[in-house]
Amino acid sequence: MHLYIVTGSSRGLGAALVQQLSATGNAVIGIARRANPALKAEQWTLDLADPLPAAERLQAWLRANPGWASATLVNNAALLSAPGPLAAADLAELAAALRVGLEAPTLLSRVFLAETGTVPTRRILNISSGLGRRAMAGSAAYCAIKAGLDHLSRALALEVPDVGIVSLAPGVIDTDMQLQLRGADPARFPEQTRFQGLKDGGQLQTAEATATAIIQFLARSDFGKTIVADIRDA
Numbered sequence: 001m002h003l004y005i006v007t008g009s010s011r012g013l014g015a016a017l018v019q020q021l022s023a024t025g026n027a028v029i030g031i032a033r034r035a036n037p038a039l040k041a042e043q044w045t046l047d048l049a050d051p052l053p054a055a056e057r058l059q060a061w062l063r064a065n066p067g068w069a070s071a072t073l074v075n076n077a078a079l080l081s082a083p084g085p086l087a088a089a090d091l092a093e094l095a096a097a098l099r100v101g102l103e104a105p106t107l108l109s110r111v112f113l114a115e116t117g118t119v120p121t122r123r124i125l126n127i128s129s130g131l132g133r134r135a136m137a138g139s140a141a142y143c144a145i146k147a148g149l150d151h152l153s154r155a156l157a158l159e160v161p162d163v164g165i166v167s168l169a170p171g172v173i174d175t176d177m178q179l180q181l182r183g184a185d186p187a188r189f190p191e192q193t194r195f196q197g198l199k200d201g202g203q204l205q206t207a208e209a210t211a212t213a214i215i216q217f218l219a220r221s222d223f224g225k226t227i228v229a230d231i232r233d234a
């Protein structure tokens with residue numbers, strides 16, 4: 001039996017990943033603040049802005065449930081603080097975004113690596129962004145979070161070469177996150193018009209198509225060979 005742990009499972013890309021992974025008979029645990037009633041998988045309703053209890057719950061669960069043929073952690077959850085200059089950001093919102101986007105993946109990876117040592121095939125997929133590689137005004141914290149995920153992945157790959165580790169930019173996906181970007185105030189967020197143009201130009205992928213491409217990517221025999229990757233190049 002193959003185990004997948006997917007954060008940010010309630011909607012968007014995470015929900016599509018959970019739906020497709022559970023439909024093919026895998027054991028899937030989704031983690032988000034809300035459950036999605038349409039999903040058949042086990043769902044843990046946890047706030048990853050408080051990641052320590054989530055990591056401790058995963059630790060206890062993995063200890064109690066050994067024996068997987070493979071185990072995969074997908075750090076997908078992200079929380080976008082309101083687009084705009086860092087100096088104007090709400091402090092609590094900014095702290096939550098950093099915790100969900102970088103602290104939670106680090107703690108969950110720590111637990112996953114420690115508790116799955118006997119599992120023959122292990123993978124960590126961090127969902128990054130082109131913005132981890134290209135700076136953009138109006139989302140400095142998000143850029144830093146995604147660059148952090150890329151570098152966390154590079155460093156972990158040195159520590160655990162037997163584990164497939166990839167930080168993957170998933171392309172531009174038609175989810176709530178895009179809605180938030182194109183709904184932002186252009187006076188605070190000059191790139192708003194670019195995001196509106198992507199939607200108007202029909203350039204957004206569906207979450208379902210992106211999830212299918214990511215699941216195919218996970219199954220590749222060379223998964224982990226390129227640590228910082230982009231699904232559009234795969």
Ligand SMILES: NC(=O)c1ccc[n+]([C@@H]2O[C@H](COP(=O)([O-])OP(=O)(O)OC[C@H]3O[C@@H](n4cnc5c(N)ncnc54)[C@H](OP(=O)(O)O)[C@@H]3O)[C@@H](O)[C@H]2O)c1
Pocket residue numbers: 007008009010011012013014015031032033034035046047048049075076077078079100127128129130169170171172173174175176177178
């Ligand atoms: N959409 C794009 O164009 C795009 C582009 C590049 C990269 N990405 C990346 O792709 C991933 C998925 O993005 P998406 O577009 O699907 O985002 P989304 O539609 O905004 O969904 C975000 C998911 O994260 C969960 N989440 C947010 N805050 C959380 C918290 N405090 N605790 C637990 N879960 C939380 C949400 O669930 P709850 O609200 O129920 O907690 C939701 O399931 C993210 O890492 C994002 O940065 C997206």
